[in-house]
Amino acid sequence: MLAGPLSVSSSSRRNLVGLTSYSAETSAYDVTALESPSHVAEEKVGVLLLNLGGPETLNDVQPFLFNLFADPDIIRLPRLFRFLQRPLAKLISVLRAPKSKEGYAAIGGGSPLRKITDDQALAIKMALEAKGISSNVYVGMRYWYPFTEEAVQQIKKDRITRLVVLPLYPQFSISTTGSSIRVLEQIFREDAYLSRLPVSIINSWYQRQGYIKSMADLIEKELQSFSEPKEVMIFFSAHGVPVSYVVDAGDPYRDQMEECIFLIMQELKARGISNEHILAYQSRVGPVQWLKPYTDEVLVELGQRGVRSLLAVPVSFVSEHIETLEEIDMEYKELALESGVKNWARVPALGVTPSFITDLADAVIDALPSATAMCAPASTSEEDVDHDPVRYFIKIFFGSILAFILFLSPKMVMAFRNHVI
Numbered sequence: 001m002l003a004g005p006l007s008v009s010s011s012s013r014r015n016l017v018g019l020t021s022y023s024a025e026t027s028a029y030d031v032t033a034l035e036s037p038s039h040v041a042e043e044k045v046g047v048l049l050l051n052l053g054g055p056e057t058l059n060d061v062q063p064f065l066f067n068l069f070a071d072p073d074i075i076r077l078p079r080l081f082r083f084l085q086r087p088l089a090k091l092i093s094v095l096r097a098p099k100s101k102e103g104y105a106a107i108g109g110g111s112p113l114r115k116i117t118d119d120q121a122l123a124i125k126m127a128l129e130a131k132g133i134s135s136n137v138y139v140g141m142r143y144w145y146p147f148t149e150e151a152v153q154q155i156k157k158d159r160i161t162r163l164v165v166l167p168l169y170p171q172f173s174i175s176t177t178g179s180s181i182r183v184l185e186q187i188f189r190e191d192a193y194l195s196r197l198p199v200s201i202i203n204s205w206y207q208r209q210g211y212i213k214s215m216a217d218l219i220e221k222e223l224q225s226f227s228e229p230k231e232v233m234i235f236f237s238a239h240g241v242p243v244s245y246v247v248d249a250g251d252p253y254r255d256q257m258e259e260c261i262f263l264i265m266q267e268l269k270a271r272g273i274s275n276e277h278i279l280a281y282q283s284r285v286g287p288v289q290w291l292k293p294y295t296d297e298v299l300v301e302l303g304q305r306g307v308r309s310l311l312a313v314p315v316s317f318v319s320e321h322i323e324t325l326e327e328i329d330m331e332y333k334e335l336a337l338e339s340g341v342k343n344w345a346r347v348p349a350l351g352v353t354p355s356f357i358t359d360l361a362d363a364v365i366d367a368l369p370s371a372t373a374m375c376a377p378a379s380t381s382e383e384d385v386d387h388d389p390v391r392y393f394i395k396i397f398f399g400s401i402l403a404f405i406l407f408l409s410p411k412m413v414m415a416f417r418n419h420v421i
């Protein structure tokens, strides 16, 4: 089965957390609104949490991978080859599924992302409530249930009047927040109600004090688990992206990541903690260059250089997931120990850490006043090209030949089957 956003039974896959409406007495975000009670009485605040989604069972793995690789923000094909996106996604997802399934099997047979994101949604709703804002908090996943499309349908049904969109990625990347927002904009553009709905999008929030302090708290606490805390190297491991995203497409991900690490280290220094640290990138897929240095290579070098104690800190994501539970806790730990590292620990993901959730609730409150309609005219220029039958034929003909040569080469097949370690 190829799972698509529309093949959803929303009754069994409901993603709404709570259903309460915004009340004038408890409003804190817009002081002027208090002066017009008739308007405020009707206000219904929605918060849409965007996340990646993950397969819940091993049978979900291949269709989940299909959805991921069918995303033009994950595999960025030149325009000439775009018609190959779905066949290519099918091919890569089938090739990669066995390796991915092994990973998901090792962490209990599925991704914990849905449960953790639902817990975060409930926690944010409660934190907002405590700050005087009643809200509905929705979860919209990019590649698995509950899909963003479902969340938006629910927002519409609930007649939400003001929406804050909060991607659960601290740093912006074209491949994560960018992709989810592109989908959201498409849905909103085509709908009369949604295109007029005041929306505020929080693109990134890695620089927020509450997040930085919460990360520093986790690191400070975990350092204490070592017998010689001062000797430990803090090893930030971020999910990678292909270099071309940053260099050619202007993805701010690497800059934001480096600034984020700087801010966390600055906070630690202010607490008297000045351990050595390093940033490396993990989880590369496919045959292209990814951001360097690569986590696996750095671990081997550090071990060989005589570093004996490492504290791994996953920094691009705020939930436990396959790449913390399997890749870091199993693969990288084993590699580090084999390379000479003696003492290894990992900082847990933030999850529902209260100081972090409170900060996300504050981010929502900060964003509420700037909500404006997303509405923008639909762009047609790219699609128009495909209406010319001659150009379309040329694309299909030459594209197929090139794709056949490129994508079925043994090197390509191997690159997608494994992480290129």
Ligand SMILES: C=CC1=C(C)c2cc3[nH]c(cc4nc(cc5[nH]c(cc1n2)c(C)c5CCC(=O)O)C(CCC(=O)O)=C4C)c(C)c3C=C
Binding pocket: 052, 053, 054, 055, 065, 068, 073, 074, 075, 096, 099, 100, 111, 112, 113, 169, 173, 175, 176, 239, 240, 241, 242, 285, 316, 317, 320, 321, 322, 323
């Ligand atoms: C900030 C976080 C992430 C970035 C950036 C990102 C880019 C990116 N990812 C892939 C390919 C895969 N990602 C997979 C899983 C996965 N990715 C992220 C986060 C980021 N991805 C998370 C949280 C997860 C795990 C979800 C879960 O189920 O727990 C997978 C599937 C797993 C596997 O087979 O390794 C793939 C494949 C690309 C190509 C990319 C940038 C272009």
Ligand SMILES: [Fe+2]
Binding pocket: 239, 283
């Ligand atoms: Fe990923």
